Amino acid sequence: MIHSAFTPPVFDPLRLADASLDITAAQRRGVQGIRTRQTSRLRALLEAARSQTRFWRERLPETLPPSGEGVDLAALPVLTKAQLMARFDDAIAAPEVTLAGLRRFMSDPARVGEAFLGRYIVWESSGTSGESGVFVQDAPTMAVLDALEALRRHTLRPMRRLFDPLYLSERLVFVGATCGHFASVVSVERLRRLNPWMGMAYHTLSIMRPTLEIVAELNALQPTILVSYPTAVALLADQARAGALQIRPDEIWTGGETLTADVRRHVEETFGCHIRNSYGASEFLSIGWECAQGAMHANTDWVILEPVDERMQPVPPGTVSHTTLLTNLANHLQPLIRYDLGDRLRVLPGACACGSPLPVIEVEGRQDDPLVWRDAHGARVSWLPLALSTLLEEECGVFDFQLRQQDDRTLCLRVGLDGDAAHEALTRCHRSLAALAKRDRVPGLRIVMEHGQPLLRGSSGKVKRVIGDARRLKAQR
Numbered sequence: 285m286i287h288s289a290f291t292p293p294v295f296d297p298l299r300l301a302d303a304s305l306d307i308t309a310a311q312r313r314g315v316q317g318i319r320t321r322q323t324s325r326l327r328a329l330l331e332a333a334r335s336q337t338r339f340w341r342e343r344l345p346e347t348l349p350p351s352g353e354g355v356d357l358a359a360l361p362v363l364t365k366a367q368l369m370a371r372f373d374d375a376i377a378a379p380e381v382t383l384a385g386l387r388r389f390m391s392d393p394a395r396v397g398e399a400f401l402g403r404y405i406v407w408e409s410s411g412t413s414g415e416s417g418v419f420v421q422d423a424p425t426m427a428v429l430d431a432l433e434a435l436r437r438h439t440l441r442p443m444r445r446l447f448d449p450l451y452l453s454e455r456l457v458f459v460g461a462t463c464g465h466f467a468s469v470v471s472v473e474r475l476r477r478l479n480p481w482m483g484m485a486y487h488t489l490s491i492m493r494p495t496l497e498i499v500a501e502l503n504a505l506q507p508t509i510l511v512s513y514p515t516a517v518a519l520l521a522d523q524a525r526a527g528a529l530q531i532r533p534d535e536i537w538t539g540g541e542t543l544t545a546d547v548r549r550h551v552e553e554t555f556g557c558h559i560r561n562s563y564g565a566s567e568f569l570s571i572g573w574e575c576a577q578g579a580m581h582a583n584t585d586w587v588i589l590e591p592v593d594e595r596m597q598p599v600p601p602g603t604v605s606h607t608t609l610l611t612n613l614a615n616h617l618q619p620l621i622r623y624d625l626g627d628r629l630r631v632l633p634g635a636c637a638c639g640s641p642l643p644v645i646e647v648e649g650r651q652d653d654p655l656v657w658r659d660a661h662g663a664r665v666s667w668l669p670l671a672l673s674t675l676l677e678e679e680c681g682v683f684d685f686q687l688r689q690q691d692d693r694t695l696c697l698r699v700g701l702d703g704d705a706a707h708e709a710l711t712r713c714h715r716s717l718a719a720l721a722k723r724d725r726v727p728g729l730r731i732v733m734e735h736g737q738p739l740l741r742g743s744s745g746k747v748k749r750v751i752g753d754a755r756r757l758k759a760q761r
Contacts, residue, residue, distance in 0.1 A: 294405045295478055299427035307435050310585045315641045321585040325613040326355055333619035336377035340619055357588065362596055362609060363623045365409075365417045376420065376618045378404075386418055390465045397473025404617070405474060407467040409566035410673055416683060419467075419566050420618045428614040432570040432583055437560065455485050457507035459498060459516055460540075461674045462490040467566050468511075468540070491516060491671045494724060499529045510555075511537040515654050515668050518547045521554040522666075533557055539564060540670065542651050563647050565627075567620055568612045572645060579632075581642040586613050589645070590622065591629055601633040604648065653752030655689045659725040667720070669750035675720065680712040686739045688751040690732070698734040706735035 310317050330348060333340035343361055368375055372383040380401060389400050390408060400406045405426055409417040421429070462469045469488055476486050489501050491512075502510075502520070510517065510533045517536055523529040533555055539562045548559055563572035563580055568587045572580045582589055591605030592598055599605050608627050612620040628648040636644050652669035659665050676682045684700035695717065699709055710733040721729040 294399045294403065294421070294423050294426050294474075295430075296423040296427055299424055300430055303427045303431035304435060307431050307585070311640065311642075313641075318585045318641055322588060322613065323354055325586070326357065326588065326611065327351070329611070329613055329616060329619060329621065330355060332377065332616040333621060336616070337375055337619065339371045339375035340621070344621075357590070357611065357622065358598065360622055363621060365624070368620075368623070369417060372418065378420075378422075378617060381420055381617075383418065386420070390418075393463060393465075396462075396465055397470050397477050405470065407465050407470045407566055410461075410466070410670075410677060416677065417566060421615060422617045425615040425617065428586055429569050432573075432586065436570070436573045436581075436583060437562065454508045455487075455505060456509040456511060457487045457489060457502060457505050459489045459502075459510070459512040459520075460491050461670060462488050463492060463674060463678050467564070467569055471569070472511075491668060492674060495519065495523065495666065496528070499523050502529060502531050506531055508534045509537065510535075513540045513668070513670055514538050514543045514547050515541060515652075515670070517551050517559075519654065519666050519668060521551045524554050531555075535560055537562070542648060563645075565610070565625060567610055567623055567625060568614075571610075572647070575636060575638040575640060577636060577638045579636045579638065579644045580647065581636065581640050582631075582645050584642055587611065588613065589629070589631075591631060599630075601631045604628055604630045604646075652748060652750035653689075655687070655695070655750065655752055657721075657724070657726045657729070658692065660727050661725075665724045665726055667724075672750055675716055676713055679716050680709065682709045682713055684739070685713075686749055686751070689753040691753060693728050694730045694732060696732040696734060698737060698739060700735075700739055702736045710735060 306321075310321055327348060330344060334344045334346075335341075348355060369383075373381075381404060386400065386406055389395060390406065400420070403422065405421045407419055409419065456472075458468060458472050460466070460468050472486055472488055487505055487507075489498055491498075499520070510520075510531070512520070517538060520529055524531070534557055536551060536555065536557060536559045538559055543559065543561045548561075552559055561574045561580070562570075563582075564570055570583055571587055571589070572582045574580055588611040590598060590609040590611075591603070592607060592609055594606045596609070605628050608625045608629050609622045610620060610625045611622055629645050632644040632646065635641075652673075654669060655667040655672070657665045657667070672687055676685055676687075682699055682701075686698045688696045688698070690696055697710070697713055697717070699706055699713070701709055714731055714733060717731050718729075721731075
């Protein structure tokens with residue numbers, strides 16, 4: 285749990301009110317209202333990006349079509365995370381914000397949720413594409429994100445929300461990666477700073493802790509809202525069915541991974557409450573929300589999603605993309621235009637029965653497996669994929685990797701490095717994984733190290749970073 289001195293957060297109530305009114309109006313004005321907003325915001329973003337950053341001046345045309353004509357977004361170049369990070373200082377519209385300064389700021393975990401230079405909210409992404417990203421938001425951007433979170437999420441308990449729209453009477457616990465400036469934990473800590481009275485009601489628990497410690501903390505806190513990743517809430521549901529976890533949350537919020545129908549059913553039946561799933565990324569925190577019909581709607585008045593094939597050409601509605609290009613219409617400080625998000629999704633044709641004018645999407649996000657072992661007493665020990673990824677990224681500095689459970693006692697780690705760099709990385713990883721096995725009392729674990737070989741890719745072409753024992757997974761199904 286993070287405790288740090290109070291610092292004023294990035295918050296502008298007037299901008300929040302303006303964004304909230306616009307989001308409400310957009311819902312009422314239908315598909316055409318969404319398109320109109322998207323078109324005007326794209327033009328404003330391109331003009332700001334070109335006039336305020338050297339990076340985008342080099343990439344964008346000198347002039348845009350007349351205001352009455354639409355912008356051909358597909359004619360603009362695709363942006364990768366590697367390109368963004370290589371030219372970070374040139375791609376941000378604030379000379380006082382530098383990558384070196386942000387790195388120093390983020391090296392202190394006590395500053396999670398604090399405003400950088402008193403003006404900017406910053407978070408880092410995980411390294412699922414082989415490299416960590418750094419993303420910066422100013423007050424106008426945060427006003428849009430706050431309004432989307434407040435107004436577009438489906439309300440599971442409408443009467444309670446009517447009398448408590450700010451969740452002041454709730455006990456919310458986030459179980460996730462807390463050892464870095466990740467978007468989820470930054471958001472929770474920012475709320476605690478914004479509303480100091482929430483300090484006793486909003487809590488964060490590190491997913492890196494042993495399962496039984498997390499269970500004990502949750503039993504003591506008795507959350508009314510539990511927030512975590514699908515693999516984590518599935519593990520907690522197992523603990524509840526075994527009688528160890530004794531909580532009765534009113535709501536469970538999930539994100540960050542693919543929520544399968546089986547996991548949803550298992551968790552909802554175990555805890556006797558509904559899951560509220562959402563879709564977001566470090567590049568745009570509030571991409572999609574789940575309506576009362578269970579459909580995921582994309583907030584396309586503030587974000588443009590382009591599902592594309594391997595050649596970066598658009599795919600038709602109903603087709604699963606190879607990847608998705610994201611354009612963040614809210615953030616003029618750090619423009620993201622046709623950014624390769626790496627997620628596969630498809631846009632469903634037709635309107636949703638809930639009546640929303642926003643398009644319905646299906647997302648194929650992270651689908652890594654938990655690794656399941658037995659301790660010295662035969663008890664089950666689960667290592668969650670996001671906990672393992674955080675361990676290797678934050679503690680070992682390794683982003684391009686693949687962990688594969690070969691059998692009950694063998695774990696294979698393959699890294700996309702070679703030479704001395706690979707040897708040093710594997711040494712750090714072996715030490716950390718061995719310490720994890722010792723902590724969880726997993727006896728006789730053999731850790732096999734590999735390098736100089738390509739990482740195994742699934743049918744989508746993307747690397748699956750954590751792969752469980754196929755025989756064990758099949759037996760669990």
